[in-house]
Amino acid sequence: MNTDPAAVAAARQVLAHLGVTVTDLQAHPAAPAVLPTVAEYLPRVIAAAGPGARRTYGTYWDRMAAAWPKRPLDTITASDVEALKQSMIASAVSRRNSRNGQHAGEHVIAAARAFYRRAIADGLIDAAASPAHRVAKPRRLPGTRRALTAHELEEINAIARTSGNDVILDALLLRLHTETACRRGGALALRLVDLDTTNGLVRLTEKGSTVRWQPITLDLAGHLREHGDARGAVLPTDPLLRARNGQPITSRRYDHLWERLGARLPWVAVHGISTHWLRHTTLTWVERHFGYGIARAYAGHTDSPGSSTTTYIKADLHDIANALSAMTGQPHPLTRVADHAGTWSQVNHVVSPASE
Numbered sequence: 001m002n003t004d005p006a007a008v009a010a011a012r013q014v015l016a017h018l019g020v021t022v023t024d025l026q027a028h029p030a031a032p033a034v035l036p037t038v039a040e041y042l043p044r045v046i047a048a049a050g051p052g053a054r055r056t057y058g059t060y061w062d063r064m065a066a067a068w069p070k071r072p073l074d075t076i077t078a079s080d081v082e083a084l085k086q087s088m089i090a091s092a093v094s095r096r097n098s099r100n101g102q103h104a105g106e107h108v109i110a111a112a113r114a115f116y117r118r119a120i121a122d123g124l125i126d127a128a129a130s131p132a133h134r135v136a137k138p139r140r141l142p143g144t145r146r147a148l149t150a151h152e153l154e155e156i157n158a159i160a161r162t163s164g165n166d167v168i169l170d171a172l173l174l175r176l177h178t179e180t181a182c183r184r185g186g187a188l189a190l191r192l193v194d195l196d197t198t199n200g201l202v203r204l205t206e207k208g209s210t211v212r213w214q215p216i217t218l219d220l221a222g223h224l225r226e227h228g229d230a231r232g233a234v235l236p237t238d239p240l241l242r243a244r245n246g247q248p249i250t251s252r253r254y255d256h257l258w259e260r261l262g263a264r265l266p267w268v269a270v271h272g273i274s275t276h277w278l279r280h281t282t283l284t285w286v287e288r289h290f291g292y293g294i295a296r297a298y299a300g301h302t303d304s305p306g307s308s309t310t311t312y313i314k315a316d317l318h319d320i321a322n323a324l325s326a327m328t329g330q331p332h333p334l335t336r337v338a339d340h341a342g343t344w345s346q347v348n349h350v351v352s353p354a355s356e
Helices: 005-018 022-027 038-048 051-067 078-091 102-121 150-162 167-180 184-188 218-230 251-264 266-271 275-290 292-298 317-328
Strands: 201-205 211-215
Touching (some): 038 051, 038 102, 167 184, 167 251, 167 317, 201 218, 211 317, 292 317
Antiparallel strands (some): 201 211
């Protein structure tokens, strides 16, 4: 690199004016920049994180800030992160479906890695300097969720339709999740514009901001539209699922539903059954009767990593509609075949909003 003589001359004039020589500069190198502390940097991490990350990691980020409030980012060691992981495992709340703190340990490492990935992206530290990435995550234990039996699913639906302060809403929720295998967040994000009653489709926005159209029975589509109309969903962007007072529901509605079901069906509480078990139930049925490729598409996993075989077994809306029709025993506008053998009659009952 050639140095501009004029620039060098200008620099010498500035140094001479300041009374500083090149030897002085070499003898007194610039002090390294002081990095922000964990507590100071945390607001930037939170602001850049999505709602899912804030919900999953927020508690652990707060614990990091409480444990190392005045320590700069580059002073945290792998041993510090390991110690925090062990502390979180030891203090994890014991629940029926807890795994001896394994999930807490896994989440604290994931949260610390997300924290330091932001610092790396901001150019504050080198990738090799992240202490969180030098700590191994706890080994993930096999999941305990399974597909519900037809009898168990029928019991759950029967109790939901005969107890509680809003049986119409609860019946709709259970049927929506059973037909679509959607996640809880997908149902909560539904708006009026996401419902296509003509073609029997709902547009689901789920984790990772993925968006897909999912077939539902025309019966369910009609009930969902009636529900929205009866409870104040007017504008296209209005939330679809609403409580009796017209307010959009939140995740607390699900919590109350499963608490009530667990109180009346002890086995629900013992096994920690939740909405996600319905996803397991539906996808297991679809895989057993229609194969892995269609079950993968039914779950919305068409873009997730997998073996090269998945490139050749992609299913489309028509395949999913076929599986839905076979499962519910109801025809669908998008089916390619008329064979609807095999039904789940217990998922087809929804209390009509007209009875409110």
